Each structure stands twice: as C-alpha cells, then as structure tokens.
Amino acid sequence: MNEVILKAFAKINLYLAITSKRSNGYHDILTLMHNVSLYDLIDIEESEKTVFSSNFNLEWNESNTLYKTLDLFEKMTGQRIGLKIHLEKHIPSPSGLGGGSADAAALLWYLCKTRNISDMDEMAILIGSDVPFFINGGCAVVEGIGENINRLEPLELKMEMYFPEIGFSTKYMYKLIDDLGLIGTKGDPYKLYDGIKNKDENLTGQNIYNAFEIAASQRFPLIVNEARTNLDSHRFITMTGSGSAFVGFDLHGISKGDVQLTARPRLILK
Known part of the structure; x- marks a missing residue:
C-alpha cells in the first residue's frame, strides 16, 4: 500500500449529558453519537521521514491530533514511522463535530492495519475521548470518558x-x-x-x-x-x-x- 486517501467522517451528538466529574478532572458523559457525511481527506504515503502539510493552519506538534497519534503509535510499538501526510480539512474547527478525533482515528486505523497491530482501542482512548467511537463509527451510545461504546443500527436522517x-x-x-x-x-x-x-x-x-x-x-x-x-x-x-x-x-x-x-x-x- 504505497499511497492512500482516507475519508475521516465527522460526527454529531444527538444527545449529550455530563453525568459526573472524576477526581482527576475528567468528566463522564452519556451521548448518542452518529457519523455524518461531512469529512476530512487524509492523503498518506510511506516515506523515509515524516512530512506534514495541510490546507488549514496546523502546526506539527502536540496540538495536532495526527502528530499525537503518530507519536503515541511509535512509543507504544517501538516502531519508527515515516509518512508524507496531507490533511485537507473540510470539518470546521472548533465546531463540536469531532474533526480532530476523526482524523486521529483514521490515521491510527491506517497504522494498525498496515502494521498488523491489534491494540487499536487501547491506543485510541489515550489519544482522545471521541477517538474510540471513530475507529468503527456508525451510530452508538457512548458512556464514561468514551471507552464504553454500545453500537446501534445506523439511523436514516437528512x-x-x-x-x-x-x-x-x-x-x-x-x-x-x-x-x-x-x-x-x-x-x-x-x-x-x-x-x-x-x-x-x-x-x-x-x-x-x-x-x-x-x-x-x-x-x-x-x-x-x-x-x-x-x-x-x-x-x-x-x-x-x-x-x-x-x-x-x-x-x-x-x-x-x-x-x-x-x-x-x-x-x-x-
């Protein structure tokens, strides 16, 4: 797989309640999430070193969920990865549509699939609370800090x-x-x-x-x-x-x- 372009679909929360606040400052949520047809495009090509570009003003550092994903993957697997990544943003930010998490999940999915890594869910929750949902997407009731996912049949709605x-x-x-x-x-x-x-x-x-x-x-x-x-x-x-x-x-x-x-x-x- 030399070059791929991934669609990273946004999400909406049709229901969202904050159920509690933990001693560590994190909040527990209860939400009904669903992917929508708005998406970012991520062009990925294997390379000797990592190069990032985007049509959006994003730095290649911890504030960038793609950087955070690649950095975490390398640390948890011990692998050194070189990728040419171009992110074409269409999901507005910040908007509540989960664009950064969707992008992170798409890259994590690519890395795990191309390198036969099975710890995708474990890595996803460390990147962000919405990322586990985005790994498989669709429709789900999500609880806790994003780790408890009850998947449902997708709904039809414009x-x-x-x-x-x-x-x-x-x-x-x-x-x-x-x-x-x-x-x-x-x-x-x-x-x-x-x-x-x-x-x-x-x-x-x-x-x-x-x-x-x-x-x-x-x-x-x-x-x-x-x-x-x-x-x-x-x-x-x-x-x-x-x-x-x-x-x-x-x-x-x-x-x-x-x-x-x-x-x-x-x-x-x-």
Whole structure:
C-alpha cells in the first residue's frame, strides 16, 4: 500500500449529558453519537521521514491530533514511522463535530492495519475521548470518558447544519458545565434513538438534549439565537458536541439539508 486517501467522517451528538466529574478532572458523559457525511481527506504515503502539510493552519506538534497519534503509535510499538501526510480539512474547527478525533482515528486505523497491530482501542482512548467511537463509527451510545461504546443500527436522517462564526473551546465549555452546575441527565439517548428511528416526534422532543447547549444559551445567547433563527424551518434543532455547530432536522415531510447520517467509518479512495 504505497499511497492512500482516507475519508475521516465527522460526527454529531444527538444527545449529550455530563453525568459526573472524576477526581482527576475528567468528566463522564452519556451521548448518542452518529457519523455524518461531512469529512476530512487524509492523503498518506510511506516515506523515509515524516512530512506534514495541510490546507488549514496546523502546526506539527502536540496540538495536532495526527502528530499525537503518530507519536503515541511509535512509543507504544517501538516502531519508527515515516509518512508524507496531507490533511485537507473540510470539518470546521472548533465546531463540536469531532474533526480532530476523526482524523486521529483514521490515521491510527491506517497504522494498525498496515502494521498488523491489534491494540487499536487501547491506543485510541489515550489519544482522545471521541477517538474510540471513530475507529468503527456508525451510530452508538457512548458512556464514561468514551471507552464504553454500545453500537446501534445506523439511523436514516437528512439534516441542515449551521456554523456560527465563533467557535467554542471544549475546555472552556466543560468549565462552564461545572460553573453552572449542569452535571446530570435529562431525557434518555435510547428513547431518542427510538424516537428518530420510528419517526415519533413526541418521543424525540422529550429526549433530545445537549448540556453544552444549555451552557451556551446562558453564556452566549446571541450566538445560540442566531443559530436557531437560521434553522427555524426545522422541527428539531440542537447543538452538537461542545459547539458551536448546530443541526436542524425533521422526521416527516421532505427532508431539507445536504448532510446525511452515515454508517461509513472509513473509505479508501486510492
């Protein structure tokens, strides 16, 4: 395998609650996650030394999830890897769509598959809490710090996305959760899944929830109102992840929007 191009699909959180905060500062979550058809492209070619480029302003250091992934892989396997990596970003950041984690999972998948390494899940959680989900993608209820994954049959749904000009820092949004006392659950991700699957608007409306949206509504009301106004033709509107991207969707009638839920975790183009 000399050169490949990987699609790294984004995700949305249709449900997201922060259930507790651990003594080490990490937060436990309960979320319904689903891949969507928006993706980054990662061009990978084996090389004598690693060279990184991108259409996005990214440094090749610990702030880059691809660097973090390659560095961790080398340390855990004892292998020295040389790759030419070009990242073509299409997933906005920060947006709550998991672009960095999706990219990391795609590279980790490539490294493990091409070098017959079986410790993919163990490595994934060390890179980031969303990375284990992205290894296989699709649809899942995820708990803990991202390590407990209950995979479900993918849903069928079209949606429209709105991206405010201002993104939210995940670290800052978790601080807001703590400051505003938003730890706890409301609704049920499994009931939400059933509601969307069975096109039950009442069940869907009773269980759609994102704690970060509640926090954003209190701290950034103008941004939240702007997003909701731009998506107000949809029956359901919610922020995804820690924001600031919003999605709008309907269960009945003609589906609007050009983003679809998808079950394709990885696609090799070359």
